[in-house]
Amino acid sequence: xxxxxxxxxxxxxxxxxxxxxxxxxxxxxxxxxxxxxxxxxxxxxxxxxxxxxxxxxxxxxxxxxxxxxxxxxxxxxxxxxxxxxxxxxxxxxxxxxxxxxxxxxxxxxxxxxxxxxxxxxxxxxxxxxxxxxxxxxxxxxxxxxxxxxxxxxxxxxxxxxxxxxxxxxxxxxxxxxxxxxxxxxxxxxxxxxxxxxxxxxxxxxxxxxxxxxxxxxxxxxxxxxxxxxxxxxxxxxxxxxxxxxxxxxxxxxxxxxxxxxxxxxxxxxxxxxxxxxxxxxxxxxxxxxxxxxxxxxxxxxxxxxxxxxxxxxxxxxxxxxxxxxxxxxxxxxxxxxxxxxxxxxxxxxxxxxxxxxxxxxxxxxxxxxxxxxxxxxxxxxxxxxxxxxxxxxxxxxxxxxxxxxxxxxxxxxxxxxxxxxxxxxxxxxxxxxxxxxxxxxxxxxxxxxxxxxxxxxxxxxxxxxxxxxxxxxxxxxxxxxxxxxxxxxxxxxxxxxxxxxxxxxxxxxxxxxxxxxxxxxxxxxxxxxxxxxxxxxxxxxxxxxxxxxxxxxxxxxxxxxxxxxxxxxxxxxxxxxxxxxxxxxxxxxxxxxxxxxxxxxxxxxxxxxxxxxxxxxxxxxxxxxxxxxxxxxxxxxxxxxxxxxxxxxxxxxxxxxxxxxxxxxxxxxxxxxxxxxxxxxxxxxxxxxxxxxxxxxxxxxxxxxxxxxxxxxxxxxxxxxxxxxxxxxxxxxxxxxxxxxxxxxxxxxxxxxxxxxxxxxxxxxxxxxxxxxxxxxxxxxxxxxxxxxxxxxxxxxxxxxxxxxxxxxxxxxxxxxxxxxxxxxxxxxxxxxxxxxxxxxxxxxxxxxxxxxxxxxxxxxxxxxxxxxxxxxxxxxxxxxxxxxxxxxxxxxxxxxxxxxxxxxxxxxxxxxxxxxxxxxxxxxxxxxxxxxxxxxxxxx
Numbered sequence: 010x011x012x013x014x015x016x017x018x019x020x021x022x023x024x025x026x027x028x029x030x031x032x033x034x035x036x037x038x039x040x041x042x043x044x045x046x047x048x049x050x051x052x053x054x055x056x057x058x059x060x061x062x063x064x065x066x067x068x069x070x071x072x073x074x075x076x077x078x079x080x081x082x083x084x085x086x087x088x089x090x091x092x093x094x095x096x097x098x099x100x101x102x103x104x105x106x107x108x109x110x111x112x113x114x115x116x117x118x119x120x121x122x123x124x125x126x127x128x129x130x131x132x133x134x135x136x137x138x139x140x141x142x143x144x145x146x147x148x149x150x151x152x153x154x155x156x157x158x159x160x161x162x163x164x165x166x167x168x169x170x171x172x173x174x175x176x177x178x179x180x181x182x183x184x185x186x187x188x189x190x191x192x193x194x195x196x197x198x199x200x201x202x203x204x205x206x207x208x209x210x211x212x213x214x215x216x217x218x219x220x221x222x223x224x225x226x227x228x229x230x231x232x233x234x235x236x237x238x239x240x241x242x243x244x245x246x247x248x249x250x251x252x253x254x255x256x257x258x259x260x261x262x263x264x265x266x267x268x269x270x271x272x273x274x275x276x277x278x279x280x281x282x283x284x285x286x287x288x289x290x291x292x293x294x295x296x297x298x299x300x301x302x303x304x305x306x307x308x309x310x311x312x313x314x315x316x317x318x319x320x321x322x323x324x325x326x327x328x329x330x331x332x333x334x335x336x337x338x339x340x341x342x343x344x345x346x347x348x349x350x351x352x353x354x355x356x357x358x359x360x361x362x363x364x365x366x367x368x369x370x371x372x373x374x375x376x377x378x379x380x381x382x383x384x385x386x387x388x389x390x391x392x393x394x395x396x397x398x399x400x401x402x403x404x405x406x407x408x409x410x411x412x413x414x415x416x417x418x419x420x421x422x423x424x425x426x427x428x429x430x431x432x433x434x435x436x437x438x439x440x441x442x443x444x445x446x447x448x449x450x451x452x453x454x455x456x457x458x459x460x461x462x463x464x465x466x467x468x469x470x471x472x473x474x475x476x477x478x479x480x481x482x483x484x485x486x487x488x489x490x491x492x493x494x495x496x497x498x499x500x501x502x503x504x505x506x507x508x509x510x511x512x513x514x515x516x517x518x519x520x521x522x523x524x525x526x527x528x529x530x531x532x533x534x535x536x537x538x539x540x541x542x543x544x545x546x547x548x549x550x551x552x553x554x555x556x557x558x559x560x561x562x563x564x565x566x567x568x569x570x571x572x573x574x575x576x577x578x579x580x581x582x583x584x585x586x587x588x589x590x591x592x593x594x595x596x597x598x599x600x601x602x603x604x605x606x607x608x609x610x611x612x613x614x615x616x617x618x619x620x621x622x623x624x625x626x627x628x629x630x631x632x633x634x635x636x637x638x639x640x641x642x643x644x645x646x647x648x649x650x651x652x653x654x655x656x657x658x659x660x661x662x663x664x665x666x667x668x669x670x671x672x673x674x675x676x677x678x679x680x681x682x683x684x685x686x687x688x689x690x691x692x693x694x695x696x697x698x699x700x701x702x703x704x705x706x707x708x709x710x711x712x713x714x715x716x717x718x719x720x721x722x723x724x725x726x727x728x729x730x731x732x733x734x735x736x737x738x739x740x741x742x743x744x745x746x747x748x749x750x751x752x753x754x755x756x757x758x759x760x761x762x763x764x765x766x767x768x769x770x771x772x773x774x775x776x777x778x779x780x781x782x783x784x785x786x787x788x789x790x791x792x793x794x795x796x797x798x799x800x801x802x803x804x805x806x807x808x809x810x811x812x813x814x815x816x817x818x819x820x821x822x823x824x825x826x827x828x829x830x831x832x833x834x835x836x837x838x839x840x841x842x843x844x845x846x847x848x849x850x851x852x853x854x855x856x857x858x859x860x861x862x863x864x865x866x867x868x869x870x871x872x873x874x875x876x877x878x879x880x881x882x883x884x885x886x887x888x889x890x891x892x893x894x895x896x897x898x899x900x901x902x903x904x905x906x907x908x909x910x911x912x913x914x915x916x917x918x919x920x921x922x923x924x925x926x927x928x929x930x931x932x933x934x935x936x937x938x939x940x941x942x943x944x945x946x947x948x949x950x
Contacts, residue, residue: 030116036176042484048712057446060279066402068435068447069272070395073411075463076287086511087111088288092118093273093459096312097266097335098305099259100295101439102228105243106271106278111290120222120244120259120295121318123311125358126172127258129192135171140555141193148191150214154204157218158930164255165192165720167205173302173831176441177262181209181231181239186830190231194247194254196701200224200256201247208232222259240440257469257641263301264442265452269335269439270295273456274463278437283718287435287460289469292328294524297596298336303862304834307336307787308817310868312381312837313351320359329466329475333459334366334387337379338819340692343422344526344537346380347816348866353524353561356386356478360522361563362386363478365459367451368426369418371838373653373724375498375607376421376541381818382451385524385538385559388462388482389425392417392432392454394651398447399729404662412651413492413500415681416724417451420498420535421689423609424525424629428489430457458485467696468511470562476514477565484510484521487623494652496609497629499584518622523586525626528555539629543687544659544720545602546632552597556628558614559590569625570657575610577601578630582607582615595628607655608632622846627668635659635720639669641740647734648727650678655724659685660717662762664741665941671699674734681726682707682737687719690839700735713746713943729736742941744933745901751930753890753912753947759902767935769898771890771912775800775883777926777946782861784873787864794880797923798853801885803846804805805859807837809876813838813863816871821862826855881928890913890929 028924046379058068073796080087089112100107100120122128131575134141136151143164154162168286169186172178178186191206193213200217206227219227222244230238246257261267276289281523298311316332323330356364358566364387377696396409414432433449434457462481469475476484482491488509492500493910526928527533533552538663540554562660565587579597584593584707602608611633635657636642648652660667671682679701684692691697693715700707727733744763753773759765776797782790786811796803807822814820820837824846832851835844851857859880865872892898900908926946933941 015517029035038782043272055444057444059384060281060284063435063446064281067397069284070397070431070434071287071705073393073431074396074457074505075507076461076464079464079511082508083468083470086464087462088291088463088467090470091288091291091463091466092294092323092330093288093291093463093758094294094296094315094330094332095266095270095273096296096298096315097269098263098299099261099297100270100293101261101267101437102226103230103243103438104267104277104437105280106437107293108285109276111276114197114292115226117226117294117360117565118294118349119322121297121315121317122246122257123257123296123298123423124308125257125298125324127260129165129167129258130255131165131194131253133253134162134193136162136193141248143191146191147211147214148193148206148242151193152210152212153216154193154195155755156234158197158202160195161253161547163194163727165499166190167258170829171302172262173351173834174239177301179441180241180243181233182237182441183233186270194256201249203247203256204443205244207728208236209876219245225934227637229275236603242439259297259456261439262439263299263305264445265305265335266295266297268448269333269436269452269456272434272453273460275437284793287464288459288467290459294322300821302831303821303860304836306821306862307864309865309872311864311868312348312818314868316355318341320362323554325581329468330362331459331462332362332364333456334364334381335368335455337382338365338837339369339371339377339379340383340467341688341690341811341814341840342536343376343383344535344661345815346866348381348818349384350460350615351866352381352384353386357562360479361428362479362949363462363481363771365390365455365462367455368392370416370450371691372417372419373415373683373726374685374722375404375419375655376692377418377658377685378416378420378423378425382418383423383425383537388458388485389427390451390455390458391426391429392449392451392850393504394729395431395433398433400595405717407575409650409730413495414730417651420539420629421631422535422539422541422626424497424539425501425687426456427486427826428505429500429503430454430461430490430505458505459675461485461505461510464507464550465511465514469514477563479520479522483623483625484513484518487515494649497611497627498609498631508530513622518619519564520625521560522562522566524559524561525624525628526557528557528573530554534670541689542632545634546599549599552599554595554630556593556595557590558584558586558593560588561635562587566618566625568617569614570617571612571614572621573610573612576612577608578612580612580787582936583617593628595630597630597632602632604633605634605636605657607635607657626922628639633657633720636739636841638739638741641738643738644738645736646725648725648733650727650731651729653724655722656739658723658739660716660718660741664715664716664718665744665746666716666742668708668742668939669737669739670706670708671700671725671735671737672723674707677734678702678731680733680735682709684711685725686717687721688717710940713727714945725894725939737817741938742939744932744935744941746897746943748931748945750941751947755910755911755931757900757902757908757933759904759906762904764901765935766901769900769910769931769933772930773884773888773890773915773927774944775881775928777924777928778880778925780878780880781875782878784793785873788874789864790861792859792861794859796848796851796853796855796857797882799885800853800882801850802855802883803848804881804883805835805844806841806848806879807861807876808841809837809874811840811873813876815867816867817863818866819864821860821861823862825860826851827858832857880922881924890914
């Protein structure tokens with residue numbers, strides 16, 4: 010069972026890898042919860058654990074939300090009669106467990122492509138003579154095509170290179186991306202049909218006609234020349250478009266969507282009888298919104314178009330529908346994204362459809378819920394780390410307790426997440442991903458709640474009734490089990506409980522749907538559903554916060570009783586929402602908010618006519634009182650297993666960096682330090698670092714260029730099965746740096762109150778190019794870049810303005826060679842993103858293509874955008890710059906003292922000068938062991 014302890018995650022709501030808290034010796038060993046990166050390693054041929062053993066061990070963790078108990082008590086309330094739409098990376102139709110429901114019905118009702126990744130361009134061809142040339146391929150055996158169709162005829166070529174990288178793009182499993190397959194599409198009596206040279210032998214004589222998956226649930230696999238089937242199962246979408254057909258190949262070349270589908274509704278997974286997901290009786294729509302070649306990004310309009318398709322499909326068949334969106338990106342300012350408003354509009358227009366959304370994987374910092382998880386009317390799900398994954402099972406002993414996932418995003422500017430569910434599971438993966446059946450993230454928690462909602466709807470329908478989306482949502486929120494030691498910003502109202510939610514619905518409780526907005530008041534600049542004063546109160550009289558409440562659906566209560574849950578928060582006793590927005594003024598007790606720390610309080614609104622039915626909504630207020638870093642901060646703490654402690658640090662303008670570190674007590678097994686910037690995003694440099702056995706200290710340094718004035722958040726997290734005792738220290742450097750514009754000269758100023766001594770050095774590490782990019786109607790832009798001599802690495806930084814970010818659902822940054830082979834992908838997760846591209850396999854002088862591909866939320870909206878691409882080429886052999894002073898770059902400065910250090914350019918100008926601005930790294934090391942780091946360009950005259 011020790012094999013369980015290395016998890017590889019697939020979480021769609023975070024673009025970077027998130028390390029786990031440092032574990033105890035027997036606990037989880039460094040799982041990586043990552044979002045959208047196609048692995049390019051050789052995959053194991055055996056599952057991470059035999060499926061039967063995984064089922065027996067409870068690695069499909071249904072117990073936490075009571076789904077197993079509910080199904081045992083109500084065997085037929087297993088999701089039958091309910092449709093679940095999985096908007097994701099696709100679903101592999103060849104996987105055991107996704108073939109039939111518990112009642113023997115077809116599990117996958119439709120597979121549909123919205124990402125254009127599998128598009129096969131077609132053009133008219135003439136099949137006379139039995140042979141046709143399509144692009145550079147010659148296809149024989151067209152007599153079979155003509156004999157089974159009447160024309161017209163269209164041809165095209167599908168190339169593996171369009172799918173990105175090995176192994177996900179290697180559809181025939183031969184280890185490369187060099188294969189191309191000819192296709193002929195023709196009109197037949199039953200509509201359009203496609204003949205695909207799946208064997209790659211240049212002949213269609215032995216190929217059967219394929220129809221649209223909605224017409225006939227057919228699928229196939231590509232093959233190697235010796236007839237061995239490939240690891241990717243493919244369906245097709247085929248329909249008329251204008252005067253001809255449109256052909257899309259539909260496949261899950263990520264594994265994310267298949268894994269999510271298995272959790273939500275798998276039945277007899279891996280062919281093991283009884284190995285089920287949450288709702289094995291439910292049926293599925295697999296709606297592919299993700300372009301996996303470009304890092305798993307959604308594309309323009311794919312989310313809203315897929316939701317509309319799902320609603321139309323379910324409505325035409327009178328099926329209750331639940332939508333699962335295990336997807337999202339980071340918010341810069343929560344509550345302002347276009348996709349949030351589009352999801353809220355969809356929910357208002359389809360009150361019978363519940364939209365379940367993952368919260369994101371940027372925790373444990375506050376204000377990290379991604380969009381569209383911040384949509385008010387969606388049900389946003391946070392993740393538990395199930396105890397069954399924490400350590401090998403012990404005979405006759407229960408597994409450790411579940412803990413809130415350290416990676417799970419937290420609220421702040423929005424009153425999210427809503428509820429929690431297990432965020433790690435052993436589930437389906439396509440054959441090429443064998444060995445990675447265990448994945449984790451809020452992506453895996455959302456389908457738990459989607460499946461739970463299907464159980465509730467299934468039971469109600471069999472009892473002759475139903476529930477609106479708002480009632481399903483409120484039932485799960487109201488009856489959740491609170492998570493000890495957390496606030497509503499961490500875990501919402503707690504862990505969902507299916508049996509209690511069903512009782513709530515059976516009791517006839519109902520809820521209205523409300524939009525809540527916190528108006529900008531005092532230090533609150535939030536535009537979301539919660540008030541968030543990240544920098545504390547603006548002034549002693551900043552004690553009033555106004556919320557606006559709007560009924561947007563359901564059956565709103567005529568009168569709501571208001572009750573704060575903390576003593577420093579005061580509200581009026583009642584509010585009477587009607588058809589128009591209603592304002593509610595809350596007041597704070599400033600005297601109770603004076604000490605550094607985090608203060609979270611909520612005013613709960615309960616219908617006066619149904620007080621036992623729970624709250625209809627909450628007015629959540631967060632006040633942060635930060636430590637000032639005018640002098641170093643030192644605090645000590647003790648954490649229980651899985652717990653987190655937050656420290657807020659005010660950094661003033663002019664600071665040359667930030668240094669945060671933890672030192673563990675001798676017997677502490679481990680802990681992890683996280684750092685979040687004033688906007689709430691993870692620090693652009695190293696956002697987390699572990700301390701543990703053999704490494705008692707963990708440190709994060711913010712460089713001179715990366716410092717953002719404002720309030721940083723440092724979080725210390727204990728491992729899931731062990732406590733942690735630590736000391737945290739935070740400081741800004743006592744020296745300030747100023748760099749010359751036209752030379753590598755560095756000025757050092759002592760801003761502290763004591764004399765400081767140290768040493769400065771400088772190195773020429775490479776060169777930078779800055780590309781300003783914009784587009785009007787064409788969303789994608791490609792920047793061509795030539796690799797200079799002796800470059801070991803290319804680092805990219807992409808920046809887009811916040812108004813652009815609010816209009817997208819994703820922003821792809823993908824690097825290709827000129828032949829179309831993908832070298833790297835790193836979608837933006839915030840308005841600024843960085844990506845590193847090793848150049849081991851790239852020759853000097855080669856041209857690389859950097860593709861910038863925003864995905865706009867509204868397909869009919871504004872698609873203009875602008876951005877900036879910085880490309881840094883780093884030398885394999887950085888060149889040390891020589892200090893001009895005879896005493897070198899040493900200094901000793903009294904308080905207020907200033908010293909200037911000039912450095913000389915190297916004599917070998919050919920070796921030093923690449924095209925672009927020279928990139929110089931300055932480092933100042935002080936005698937106390939601290940250091941200040943700066944990397945920036947210098948103009949050479």
